[in-house]
Amino acid sequence: MIDCKGFRMVHIKPIWLLMVFLGVLATMPARAELVIEITQGSREAIPVAIVPFANRTGNALPEDIAKIVSDDLQRTGQFNPLDQRRMLSLPSSSTEVFFRDWRMLGQRYLLIGSIDPAGPGRYQVRAELYDVNTSERILGEVVAGSEKSLRDLAHLISDLVYEALTGVKGVFSTKIAYVTLHRGANGASRYQLEVADADGRNANVILTSDQPIMSPSWSPDARQLAYVSFEGKRPAIYIQEIASGRRTKLTNFRGLNSAPTWSPDGRSLAMALSKDGNAEIYIMDIQTKKLERITNHWAIDTEPAWSPDGRTLVFTSDRGGGPQIYKVDLAGSRKETRLTFEGNYNSRPRFSPDGKKLYFVHQRAGAFRMASMDLQSGELSILSDTSLDESPSVAPNGSMLIYGTSKGGQGVLAVIAVETGAKFLLPSRQGEVREPAWSPFLK
Amino acid sequence: MKLIDLRKVFALSFALAFVAGCSTAPTDTTGVENGGYDAETSVGAETSGLSAEELERRRLEQEQRAREGEDAALREVRVFYFDFDSNIVKPEAHLPLQAHAAYLQANPNVRVVLNGYGDERGTKEYNLALGERRAKAVERFLVVSGASASQIEVVSYGEEFPADPGHNEEAWAKNRRVELVYQ
16 A cells, blocks of 8 residues: 555555456356345434545546445445435535535535546546544545456445444455356256355356355455365365366265365365264365364254354254254364254354354244344344345454345345344346355455 | 164065055055955966966966066155155155165166255255255165165255245145155
8 A cells, every 4th residue: 555645545456356357258148147125224324425426537437436335335224325416516526525515414424536547547546535524534545446446446445434434344345155046948957156246246157067056165365265066966065266266176075065164264174074974064174185073963963164263163953853053162172062042943153253143044933034143142133034044144344144045936145234234135137146155355 | 763663664564565566556556455356366267277386376476577567666756755854754655665675686786876855944054964864764764675775875955956946835845855866
C-alpha cells in the first residue's frame, strides 16, 4: 500500500486477477450465474447515502461501483442505503457536499467517489466516507485495477467502508465455493464445482463430472479446495489448487471417503472413512498422507469440523440413537462428549470464527433448519425459516452464515446475517446449487 | 443378536421359498398355498406306469427347475427399500436377496455392487453414511445367505441420484433404497 495525497493506495493482487482470467477462458459457457433475492431486511439498519461515483474516464464502464457497494452493505442488514432517486445532489468531491441536505434526509453516513483513468486499460477508484452529523471524513481511499477488476475494486471499497463503520473486517472480497447440478433431458447429471465472488457473481468452474461432487472445503490460505468426487463411480478425496487446477487424490479407500475439512494450520484434513468397518473420523497429514484414527464406535461418526484454534473436533454421531453433535479434545484426553440434547436431529456442525458458537442443522416439527448454539450457555436458536436446510458455512468475519436449502423444489443457496437476521437467497439461473463453502479472507 | 435374528428369518424364508418354488406363477402370491398340489397332479398325469423312484426323481427335477425359474424371477428384484433413518432389511426383500445370494454362491466369479441411497432430508454427509449402512445391511444378509463378502462391494451415494425427484413422503420412500448392480 502506498500513501498518495492523503489517500491509501490499494492494489488488487495479480494472482486473483489471473485466476479469474484463466477461469473465464476455460469455462465461459457452462458457469452458473447466481442471482441475489433479498427475502428479509433488518429494522435496525443504519441509513447511509452512497452517491453514484463520477465517471471521469471518458468511457462507458461495465460496472456501477456505487450500486455494488450499496448492494454489499445492504445485504448485511446493518445498513440501509438511500434510494438514489431521493438524493438532492450527486456530489463526487468534498467541495460539492452540503451536509445539511444529507442530515435532512436522515442519513448517518455519506459515501462519494469517482473513477479516473490510470494508464492504458487501468482505472483508479477514489472513495470518501463522511460522518454526516460531524461533517468529518472517516475514510479516503484510492484503489486501482483493470476494467475487468472493477467489481473487485467495488467489493474492496465495501470492505473498507464496512470495517471503518463497524470495526469488523468486511467479507465482500471473499469467495464462495459450491456445487451445481444440472439434470439433462436424457436423465444424465452434470455436477460442477464452482468458485464465485461472495455475491454469487464471476462464477468459475473448477471441476465438471457426470458423477457427484461433494463437500468442498477451503484451505486456510484460500488457494486450495478439498472435495469428494465420485468420478469412476467410487468416492475419493481430492485437493485442488484453484489457480492452476493441479490436483492430488488423497484417499480412495474401500467404502466412504467423505466430509474433508481443512485444519486451521493447513497441514491436515479431518475426514470420515469407513475403511475399517463403518464411518469413523480420521485426520490425515497432507504431506505424509499418514492417517490418525480419532473415533472408534459402531455408530456413524462423520461431518468433522475444526475449532478455530485447531484443538477440538466436533462431529455428527448417531451413537445415541439419532444424529447428535459431539466433540473430541485433540490436545487432551480425547474424550468424546455430547454437545446437543435438544431435538432428535442435530448434524453437520461448523464453528463461528471466534469459537464461541456452533452452527448446525436442527430438525423441529419435521423441518430441517439452521440453528446455532452458544457453547457457553448451551442455548439453541433457530435461525432460518426454510425447511430442507443443510451444509452451513460461516463467513470468516462471523457476520454471515451461508447454507444450502430448497425453493420451489430446486436447490438454492441462502444467507443469513447472523447479527441482524437479514436474509437473502442465491439461486442459480439454471439447475440446482448446493453445498456452499465460504472462503477464508484472501491474503 | 442380529445374526441369530437373520438366521431365523433365513430359515423361515427358505421354507417359504421352497413352497413358493412349486408355484407356476411366481409373482402371484395367491398361488403359493395350492401351487404344490398343481405340480404333483401334473407330474402324475404324464408319467403313469413308471417306477416310484423314477416318479420321485422326475418330481424333484421338476421342482428344481421350477425353483430355478422362481429364483431367476426373484433376482429381477434389485431395489430394496428402507424406512426413514433405518437400515433394517424389510421382510419383502428377504426372498429376492436369498435368490441373489444363491446365485452368487453358485457363481463365485460374479461380482455385485450395492449402491446405498437416502432421501433428501437431513445432511448430505450423514446421509452418505446412512446409505452405506443400508447397503452394508444388505451385504450382511447376502453373506449370511451364502454369498461371499469378496463378491460384494458397497458404494453409498447418499442423497444423490434420487429415484423419484419429488419432495414428498411418497418420493422419499422410493429414494431410501439399496440397488444391487451385477458387474
